[in-house]
Amino acid sequence: MSEALKRDYDVGEEIGRGRFGVVFRCVSxxxxxxxxxxxxxxxxxxxxxxxxxxxxxxxxxxxxxxxxPNIVQILDTYEDEAYLHMVVELCEPPRSLRSDHGxxxxxxxxxxxxxxxxxxxxxxxxxxxxxxxxQAR
Numbered sequence: 001m002s003e004a005l006k007r008d009y010d011v012g013e014e015i016g017r018g019r020f021g022v023v024f025r026c027v028s029x030x031x032x033x034x035x036x037x038x039x040x041x042x043x044x045x046x047x048x049x050x051x052x053x054x055x056x057x058x059x060x061x062x063x064x065x066x067x068x069p070n071i072v073q074i075l076d077t078y079e080d081e082a083y084l085h086m087v088v089e090l091c092e093p094p095r096s097l098r099s100d101h102g103x104x105x106x107x108x109x110x111x112x113x114x115x116x117x118x119x120x121x122x123x124x125x126x127x128x129x130x131x132x133x134x135q136a137r
Contacts, residue, residue, distance in 0.1 A: 011025075012026060037086070039083045042084060059084075
């Protein structure tokens, strides 16, 4: 972990894992608020790949869309020799997806697939609203 990241955040348990990295729960040392830290292992990405370009584009794109209430907000980025760390908003799972009796297994409530899951951030408008094809009707 980056020394600057450890200075600013108390990094806790792993809460997710993907192809190139791990997501940890973290807490701001200044405010005490919880966040998520996405740590991407740069050694898993080849030097000449599109993946390497995406590695550096992701935080830039997240900063460009900052302020949109439907997109997780990025707060900080840190980089060391081995990792790129992005501190982002922590999204707690909706009640219907929370761990069943503390056993670490996430289960959707029966019938929840028949409608959108409300994660507490509002819902996106249908994709056709505002599109030129929709307005022409």
